[in-house]
Amino acid sequence: MGLTTVSAIAALVISAPLAAHAADPGEDDFLGTAGTYAIIAGDTITETNSSVVTGDVGLNPGTVQQLLPSQVSGVIHVNDPASATADADLNTAYVALANALATSTVGTTNLAGATYGPGVYSSGSTLLLDGTMTLTGGADDVFIFQASTAELTVLADSVVLLEGEVQACNVYWQVGSSATLGTNSQFVGSILAATSIAAQNGAEVTGQLLAAATNAGEVTLDGNVINAGSPCVRPADAPPGGSTDDELAETGVDTVGALSAAALLALAGIGAVVFSHRRRGVLAQG
Numbered sequence: 001m002g003l004t005t006v007s008a009i010a011a012l013v014i015s016a017p018l019a020a021h022a023a024d025p026g027e028d029d030f031l032g033t034a035g036t037y038a039i040i041a042g043d044t045i046t047e048t049n050s051s052v053v054t055g056d057v058g059l060n061p062g063t064v065q066q067l068l069p070s071q072v073s074g075v076i077h078v079n080d081p082a083s084a085t086a087d088a089d090l091n092t093a094y095v096a097l098a099n100a101l102a103t104s105t106v107g108t109t110n111l112a113g114a115t116y117g118p119g120v121y122s123s124g125s126t127l128l129l130d131g132t133m134t135l136t137g138g139a140d141d142v143f144i145f146q147a148s149t150a151e152l153t154v155l156a157d158s159v160v161l162l163e164g165e166v167q168a169c170n171v172y173w174q175v176g177s178s179a180t181l182g183t184n185s186q187f188v189g190s191i192l193a194a195t196s197i198a199a200q201n202g203a204e205v206t207g208q209l210l211a212a213a214t215n216a217g218e219v220t221l222d223g224n225v226i227n228a229g230s231p232c233v234r235p236a237d238a239p240p241g242g243s244t245d246d247e248l249a250e251t252g253v254d255t256v257g258a259l260s261a262a263a264l265l266a267l268a269g270i271g272a273v274v275f276s277h278r279r280r281g282v283l284a285q286g
Contacts, residue, residue, distance in 0.1 A: 037086055060079055
């Protein structure tokens, strides 16, 4: 291998882009632009009594949206590019959740009265909560509940309780048809439903109501509090004793550039060895 070949490989190393990474549940960009929305629907967003919503609201492609700007701490998007993009991102996330491999099977029995660690819980059918269920774990732990082809039913006064450092932004409910949150229930997590989501009177949600997973769906409210909250708090990405990308940027170190430089040095070493062997061959012939 000559120096010309070494130079060509070096050029490839420098110009090669980093491999793209598809976001997984629990990562900040898993929901894409839908991550800032408290409510997304495909057909209608209606209410019986006035609700309070923290987060954006999106409707696409429907036209009936009854929430007033004074009720929403966020932006209301109706049939605009932002709502279309959010709907597409929601569809992508829904498919990812539906395809997540189950780590436990919960069946169709009542979820209440039990404590759940991180994992993917599949019912194979419907999900029911009648009482209090507890999610326990750390700040980065992810919880996925799958009602793969059927509904999620949360009865009146039921509660989803978080224990330890569990964050609502890491809790997902994939619902194959409709979801109903009963009167005065206290629910946690992002519901991604294929058709409709109904929050009955006084139900409170720390999370999201996303009912446009099949480009259709309705969200109905009745004097509810829906709080999408703020993004998850993430621990430092660097290992103990290491440096985060931000810290490297502050010190003027370019991670990708450093890797490319290292590759160049290695390739230069290869070139030097090749050159040395050739020189020895010439001297031997002389």
